[in-house]
Amino acid sequence: MVLLSFGALVVAWHLGATIWPSRSFPAPLLVLQTFISETASGDLPYNLGITLCRVAASFVLAMLIGSVIGVLLGSHRRADQFFNPWVILFLNIPALVIIVLAYIWFGLNEAAAIGAVALNKIPNVVVTMREGTRALDPRYAEMAQVYRFNALDRLRHILIPQLQPYIAAASRSGISLIWKIVLVVELLGRSNGVGFQINLFFQLFDVAAILAYTLAFVAVMLFIELVVVQPLEHTSTRWRRSAA
């Protein structure tokens, strides 16, 4: 079904490109040729790899920091009341502003790039994880206290399983947001990565190459979703499926 749906889209695209031939609207075959030549030259795998590393680094950073802050705010009412305006403020600062400021303050380097992307995502993670923490069942924590669970066991067996749906939600929305922001960061201040390449092709008006890079990246993300995220989710929610 998925294949059929994508197939129909490609056919429609091909028909459109045949009826209205234009340099700025290349046919799918031309995009495929560009993809192959870019892959053969090594440019595409290299830049794709760089971008993926940045996405992964920002994602891990944002999820870790955001989860810790979210759990703390969710479990301490006072701290939440105090810091809530900050969260709202950061939620509403445009991604572009954070990126530009990060480059101005910390220079055009990798740390500034990854930090800026993570900073864009952190408030979202905080909000989701804060909701998750508020929904925790205190009786499990009491059970753990009576049976003297140590800190690691509480984290692994009490906290994370209860937060799992919220972690999944934050990751899902996070990965798509982060990769879009990573491209902007690369476009503005890096000399490699998919975003940089797209800027280059933009100046050359090479739409086929732009599409080749974009589709390659989307394909990778789709692969991660189908092969990593969904099976993982299936395993971790196994206990839910067979309710008596």
Next chain:
Amino acid sequence: MNTHQLAGVAARLKVNLEEKTFHSSNSGTIEVLRDLRFEVEQNEFACILGPSGCGKTTTLRILLGLDSDYHGSIQLPGLADARIGAVFQEPMLLPWRTVEQNVRLAMPRPMRETNLDSLFSTLGLSKMRNFYPAELSLGLARRAAIARALAIEPDILLLDEPFVSLDESTAQQLRHMLLSVWSERPTTALMVTHNLQEAIMLADRIIVLSERPAHVIGTFDIRLPRNYRNEQVKADLLRSFNEKFAGVRNAP
């Protein structure tokens, strides 16, 4: 404010709660316990019996260490740090872990690899070890909770109405199972209940509490071993209990 005495070799449970008050959000206060004093001897099975809402569960929560806002002192049996086996009103099993994982997680690290075959088979859980709690009936989940409480070889066993909201035959089956696992390794036990028949079947001693604020009205000792308590004996015990506490408590 309170002294949580754990030191000493005394193997009995001593409860001396002077006062426990709940503060509601609109600045009202409810006094739940007032001068509640009782002791449970080593390896004695005691039941706390009292009208609903009298503070039985609150007393148990204090003993479990979940509520430290009270005046008075408690002394748990065992050396220094008493190990508590708790059975809550709800089974409180972790739904994302199997029955066996739930039991083993509660055990102290050095005991985690202990063989639990006989415990699971006494409780009729041998085939359920790899089931998730959502796949179990309430009765089975309760058994798993009892297994968890006993697997840690507790110094004291605290049970909060463990047979409530089960049909009578299931509850009776569970009571027999609890007795057989408890008898294999007797330990000081305190069970909260509002079911007099249940208390007469299980307990060495019944501690009767008053209406709120709760204090002990009296105790009812049953010296007869449990295997001699047939229907006739239980009926006699019930009658003498009702004579002793006539008018103080509602009929069962």
